[in-house]
Amino acid sequence: MIKYILSISLAVIFGQTPKPGLPVSINDIRINQLQVIGSHNSYRIKTPKSILNIIALFDSTNAAQMDYTHLSLPDQFDHYGIRQIEIDLYHDPNGGLYSSRFGNLFTSLPMASGIDALMNPGLKVLHFPDIDYETHYYTFTSALKAVKEWSDANPNHVPIFILVECKDEGIRDLFPFMFGVTKPLTFDYTALETVDAEIKRVFGTHLEKVITPDNVRGEAETLEEAILTNGWPSLGESRGKVYFGLDNGGSIRDLYIKNHPSLSGRILFTDSKPGTPEAAFIKQNRPTEEIAKWVQQGYIVRTRADADTEQARRGDTNQRDSALSSGAQFISTDYYVADARNDSSELWSDYSVQLPNGVAVRLNPINGPKAFNDMIIE
Numbered sequence: 001m002i003k004y005i006l007s008i009s010l011a012v013i014f015g016q017t018p019k020p021g022l023p024v025s026i027n028d029i030r031i032n033q034l035q036v037i038g039s040h041n042s043y044r045i046k047t048p049k050s051i052l053n054i055i056a057l058f059d060s061t062n063a064a065q066m067d068y069t070h071l072s073l074p075d076q077f078d079h080y081g082i083r084q085i086e087i088d089l090y091h092d093p094n095g096g097l098y099s100s101r102f103g104n105l106f107t108s109l110p111m112a113s114g115i116d117a118l119m120n121p122g123l124k125v126l127h128f129p130d131i132d133y134e135t136h137y138y139t140f141t142s143a144l145k146a147v148k149e150w151s152d153a154n155p156n157h158v159p160i161f162i163l164v165e166c167k168d169e170g171i172r173d174l175f176p177f178m179f180g181v182t183k184p185l186t187f188d189y190t191a192l193e194t195v196d197a198e199i200k201r202v203f204g205t206h207l208e209k210v211i212t213p214d215n216v217r218g219e220a221e222t223l224e225e226a227i228l229t230n231g232w233p234s235l236g237e238s239r240g241k242v243y244f245g246l247d248n249g250g251s252i253r254d255l256y257i258k259n260h261p262s263l264s265g266r267i268l269f270t271d272s273k274p275g276t277p278e279a280a281f282i283k284q285n286r287p288t289e290e291i292a293k294w295v296q297q298g299y300i301v302r303t304r305a306d307a308d309t310e311q312a313r314r315g316d317t318n319q320r321d322s323a324l325s326s327g328a329q330f331i332s333t334d335y336y337v338a339d340a341r342n343d344s345s346e347l348w349s350d351y352s353v354q355l356p357n358g359v360a361v362r363l364n365p366i367n368g369p370k371a372f373n374d375m376i377i378e
Contacts, residue, residue, distance in 0.1 A: 023369050026377055027236030031159055031211075032227075032300050034235070034377065035324075035364045037353060038084025038161070038332040040304065043125050043143055044070050045134035050107040055131060058175060065308040066127075068334045072136050073146045077154075080337060081360030084161040084302065084330040086247065087125055087143055090184055091168070091191040095121040102171065102181045103131035117142065123198055129182040130171050140195075144202040147242060151209065155240040156378070158361045159211060161330055163283075163302065164195060164268060165247035187248075192256050196267045199244065211243035213263035213280070222277035223262045227298045235377075244268045245281050245302070274299065287322040295327035295366045302330035305353045312339050315349030324355075327366025 023029050046069035047055075056063035076082035090098060099118040104111045115138060118124065123140035126133045137143035151157065166187040171178045185191070203210050211233060213223050220226035246256055246268040253270050260266045262277045269281040274294065282294055287303045294301055305320040306312065312335050323331045333353035342348040355362050361377045363369070 023372070025236075026372060026375060027234060027239075029235045029363070029369060029372065029377075030232045031235055031238050032232040032295070032298065032329060033364045033368045034158060034361050035327070035329055035331065035355070035368075036083035036158065036161075036361050037081060037336055037355060038086070038163075038302065038330045039070060039076055039082050039336060040086055040307075040332045040334050041088060041127055042070055042073060042076065042082070042085035043087055043135045043137050044068075044127050044132075045136060047132045047134060048107070048109060050109065051103050051131055054103065054106045062174065066132055068309055068312075068339070070136070070334075073143070074150045076336065077150050077157075077160075081355070081358070082336060083158055083360060084163065084332065085147075086163040086165065086332065087137075087140065088127055088165045088167050089140055089195065090124045090126060090129065091166075091187055091194070092124045092185070093121055093191075093194070095119050097185070098124050098126060098129050098133070098182060100182065101130055101133055102178075103133075123194060128169065128171075128174075129184060140198050141202060144199065148202055148209075151240060151242060157240060158235065158377070159238040159240075160242045161245060161300075161302075162242055163245045163247050163330075166192065166195065166252055187252055187255075189255055189258065192252070199267050203242070207267065209241045210267065211238060211241050212267055213269055213278075214265065216280065217262060217264075221262075224274070224277055224279040227280045227300075231298060232300070245283075246270045247283060249283075269300075284328070287319065287326040287328065289326075291326040291328050292366050295329070295364065300330075301326075301328040302332060303328040305331050305333040306335060306351070309334065311335075312342075312351045313348060315351050317351065320351075320353050324353075325365060327364055329364065 047066050052063050096119045099113045101111050101113055117138040125135050125137045125140055125143055168184045168186050170184045171181040217223045217226045244267055249271050257278055270278050271283040272278040282299050282301045284291055284301055285304050291301050303323045305323045335352045338350045338352040339348045342350045363372050
């Protein structure tokens with residue numbers, strides 16, 4: 001009763017229609033009413049220069065697009081306030097499929113990785129087999145453990161969104177004339193089951209610290225109905241937790257949904273179109289005016305502030321500024337810190353992406369309750 005009276009008072013003060021559930025404290029804000037910065041291909045360490053030079057001989061554009069790197073996940077969380085990450089996965093049920101590095105044939109680097117973790121069965125983390133394989137985490141399990149350990153040590157953090165891309169691209173998708181290279185396995189239904197299984201292996205069978213579609217759907221008939229009517233969980237309910245999204249659309253998304261209507265029993269939210277039972281999360285790589293509409297309706301959106309190193313080279317902030325003002329909850333970047341080469345090379349700028357005043361999280365500029373505009377959210 002006291003909470004409801006306070007809600008009525010806030011509604012009168014700020015000109016809003018009184019209704020039960022109006023936020024009284026920061027922890028009453030829904031998680032879709034926040035905005036955070038994310039990192040793109042968050043696990044990635046830049047390709048060795050000798051291999052980039054070889055790639056540039058065949059495709060200089062592709063080589064330039066690979067010329068970025070990331071810090072470890074704990075460093076991103078601690079020092080740059082990153083609260084959304086992206087992890088690329090390759091299926092390796094028998095182990096060893098990605099232990100050889102064919103691209104090193106053209107350099108002085110060894111073709112055999114000599115890394116024990118790559119020999120074990122399980123999902124592997126890398127950007128591209130044979131040529132773009134450097135990573136802070138060789139396996140999905142090790143990346144998840146890094147997240148969980150940080151989360152356990154910082155139990156009050158706003159929820160971290162983990163975007164997963166299931167990949168089957170190899171060198172021949174870029175350079176069809178190449179032979180003898182690694183042929184990645186297709187992500188079939190069994191492989192997608194492995195994604196959920198490895199998450200449970202790290203976060204526990206009951207997923208107490210994971211926000212799942214089942215949590216959000218509750219008693220609603222569909223997931224979309226739940227987020228459009230009841231809304232997402234509150235910040236208070238979500239602190240110290242993570243949630244997952246599937247980056248893939250098309251056939252992989254449809255296969256993940258198969259036998260799981262409205263994502264019942266699944267862990268990952270899917271990039272699904274509004275109007276479908278699974279719609280709750282939308283991936284929109286380039287910021288558009290449509291994002292604000294989706295955010296107002298209740299969807300969670302991820303967009304990108306930059307891509308392919310272009311903005312960092314030119315110092316172009318247009319896409320970044322559009323992304324930040326769009327209302328997308330997750331603004332993904334390769335440059336939460338400026339490329340260090342900007343100090344010594346005219347080919348790079350001091351471009352970077354942060355929220356105002358360097359905070360890790362802020363009230364969403366589109367749907368955040370105005371009563372909390374000047375409050376710091378931690």
